[in-house]
Structure formats: structure tokens, C-alpha cells
Amino acid sequence: MTERLYYTDPYLKEFDAEVLDVRDIDGRRGVVLDRTAFYPTSGGQPFDTGTLGDVRIVDVLDQDDDLIVHVIDGDSPRGQVRGRIDWERRFEHMQQHTGQHLLSAAFDRMHGVRTLSFHLGADASTIDLAREVTPAEIADAEREANQVVWEDRPVTIRFVDAAEAASMQLRKEPARSGRLRIIEVEGFDVSACGGTHVARTGAIGNVAISSWERFKGGTRLEFLCGVRALRLHRTLRDLVAGAGRLMSVAAGEIPDAIARLQAENKELKRRSKELEGRVAIHEADALAAGATAFGGGRFVVIETCADLDLNGLKTIAQRIATRPGHAAVLMTAAPPVSIVVARAADLSLDASALLKQLIARFGGKGGGRPELAQGGGLDAPASDVAAAARSALET
Numbered sequence: 001m002t003e004r005l006y007y008t009d010p011y012l013k014e015f016d017a018e019v020l021d022v023r024d025i026d027g028r029r030g031v032v033l034d035r036t037a038f039y040p041t042s043g044g045q046p047f048d049t050g051t052l053g054d055v056r057i058v059d060v061l062d063q064d065d066d067l068i069v070h071v072i073d074g075d076s077p078r079g080q081v082r083g084r085i086d087w088e089r090r091f092e093h094m095q096q097h098t099g100q101h102l103l104s105a106a107f108d109r110m111h112g113v114r115t116l117s118f119h120l121g122a123d124a125s126t127i128d129l130a131r132e133v134t135p136a137e138i139a140d141a142e143r144e145a146n147q148v149v150w151e152d153r154p155v156t157i158r159f160v161d162a163a164e165a166a167s168m169q170l171r172k173e174p175a176r177s178g179r180l181r182i183i184e185v186e187g188f189d190v191s192a193c194g195g196t197h198v199a200r201t202g203a204i205g206n207v208a209i210s211s212w213e214r215f216k217g218g219t220r221l222e223f224l225c226g227v228r229a230l231r232l233h234r235t236l237r238d239l240v241a242g243a244g245r246l247m248s249v250a251a252g253e254i255p256d257a258i259a260r261l262q263a264e265n266k267e268l269k270r271r272s273k274e275l276e277g278r279v280a281i282h283e284a285d286a287l288a289a290g291a292t293a294f295g296g297g298r299f300v301v302i303e304t305c306a307d308l309d310l311n312g313l314k315t316i317a318q319r320i321a322t323r324p325g326h327a328a329v330l331m332t333a334a335p336p337v338s339i340v341v342a343r344a345a346d347l348s349l350d351a352s353a354l355l356k357q358l359i360a361r362f363g364g365k366g367g368g369r370p371e372l373a374q375g376g377g378l379d380a381p382a383s384d385v386a387a388a389a390r391s392a393l394e395t
Helices: 087-111 135-150 162-166 227-247 251-289 310-320 351-362 382-394
Strands: 014-025 028-033 050-052 055-062 068-073 080-085 115-120 125-129 155-160 180-185 189-192 207-215 218-225 292-294 298-305 326-332 337-343 365-369 372-378
Touching (some): 087 115, 087 125, 087 135, 087 189, 087 207, 087 218, 087 227, 162 180, 207 227, 218 227, 251 298, 251 310, 298 310, 310 337, 310 372, 326 382, 337 382, 351 365, 351 372, 351 382
Parallel strands (some): 298 326
Antiparallel strands (some): 028 068, 050 080, 055 068, 155 180, 337 372
């Protein structure tokens, strides 16, 4: 059994221990100590990192035999070894975990909503609530949790047996039996928990709910505490300041400025589409004037259009196909080639069949109807595709 020093002193940053065993953990080297301050992944909280001697710890696992294995990146230490916790990471986890206790207790006390699960992520943490909650309820719970933070209440650790635990008003039923570790926030929350927590609520800094969504019939809340909340504040501050500078408006005027830009952009798109249509008419008429006559009275335009995308090709090709007896085969200039085939209603040419022939030869994909087909990804120079199209039409 490994003695878990973090159970009684989560502020312990360094400790001495004896190496009991070295074992293989899925191809990695794991070290078992007689005592440890390194927290293993458990209860929604990630593991601690740090060093054993000069060797870096990359994972900490709680094994079924009640031993804690420290997965290391390097040679295994022997005998006596000194462990050092990555305190910045540990303290950040302590802030988030204790903040979760306050937030969950606030929802439970104010609105009777239970917390079903908790996850402490790399950038933010989440709690899953048993029912959907309203924005007003979320604001209430956030305000209540922060009030307890600002009151700087003590957070205490004690161990009780099952009988004593049964007489306590625990916020939720403990997941395990036997001797329990109890975390109590004075006058606000009592929970069975094996995680690491700050000694006073003031050390949490603050509790900020950043987002929420419906999840499995309830609500999933994302929140940040302390260091993480400050980090998010800095990011948002810089984003708002940058957006204000770009649009030459004050922070509070940014939403209206964005709305104006969206309206202007919509109008520009409308005008651009109108102008593109006018240009397409002229392009189509110019190309149709140089159409090549094939047997049976067909007039076919086979052209490479360097400055057009597939939509542009389609607009011009369809315009050409409004002329009786005309068809168009238009393609982009650079491979992979995009292509559109369109024909007038009085022609028997099958645009889809022609496209399939070209795809069979040059690759790509596409399809359509006898009067209009389009495709892309033809892996050949446009000149080769055009030559193949002419040959197919001639035969």
C-alpha cells in the first residue's frame, strides 16, 4: 500500500520516499513508492506531474492493489528518492476542484439541482447537472459560489467511518464504503472526496462560468477558477481591444459595428453577384460568337477559363446554352481541372455522358443531367481535356 501524503497535506511540494518496485506499464517504466504526494488521475481530476530525483513523471496511476505507480521518462531511481511536485499545475487543479465543490453546492442549495459528474480538463472544467437550468439560475449559482470565495471560508479535511458519514448531511451519496475522506467548506458544503483542495476558499480566486449547453437531458457547464479565469480574461481583453482598434470603435460599440459590417457585406455580395451576372452575359456572348460548328448543325464552345471557378463556369455555360443549337464545354486552366458541360434544349448531346467519358480518361468525379453536367479533379492539363472533348464530339 502506498501512503497518500496528498490526502492530509495537499500543499506538500517535496517529499522523500523509498522505491518499492519498478514495473512495466504498457511498455512504459512505472515506479512504486512507499509514500507519495503525487495525485493519480481519479474522480475527474488529472494526475500531478513533477520529478523523482532527476527523472520526469509523465503519468500517475492508482492501481487495483492500492499502490500508486509513477510512470517516468528515463531510468528508474533506486533506494531513497526525492519527489518534487509541479506546484503550478497542482495549485491550478486545487483551485478548479474546490471551485467545483462551491458551484455544485450552490446549484444544489439554491435550485435543488444535483451534479452528476465533474471533469477537470487541460484548459477548462465541466460539471454535468441533472436537469436543464435557466440563465437566471446559472447567474444565481455563480454569484453564490463567488460570495463564498470572497468570504474566505476555511476548507477542512477529516476522515470518518461509515456510521459517522451516515449522520452527516453529505451533498451526495459517497461512491465508496468504509473509511471516507470528507472535504468541508465551512457552513456551505460537505462532500466525500479524494481530490486536492485549497485550505481556504479565498485561494480559489473566483468562479467564472464560461459557457453551457444541453447535455443528455440536463446541462453541461464549463467553468474556470483562479489562474484559468485570469488567463481567459486576458485573452478576451486582448481580443476585444484588437477588434475595437480594427473597427475604430469603443469596446461597447463592437456588436453594433459588426452588425453594420455584416449588412454592408451582404449588400456588396448582392451587387457583386449582379455584376458577375452582367459580365457573364458578355463573356457568354463573346464565346458563343466564336463557337465551332460540328456535324448536325451543332455550335460548340470549348474553352479554358483561367479566372473562373466552377460556379463561374456554370453561369457562362448555361448562358451559352440558351442559344438554340449551342453547347459549351468550359474548364478551369490549372489541374486538377474543373469542368462544366451544358447544351441547348434542341440538341441531342448528352452532357452527362460526355463528362463521364472525360472522367474515365482523366480521373476526377462529377455528374449531372443530359442538359447540364459538372465535375472536378481531372488530373491532366486543360489542353488535353479540351482536345479529348473535341474528339468525343467529332465522333
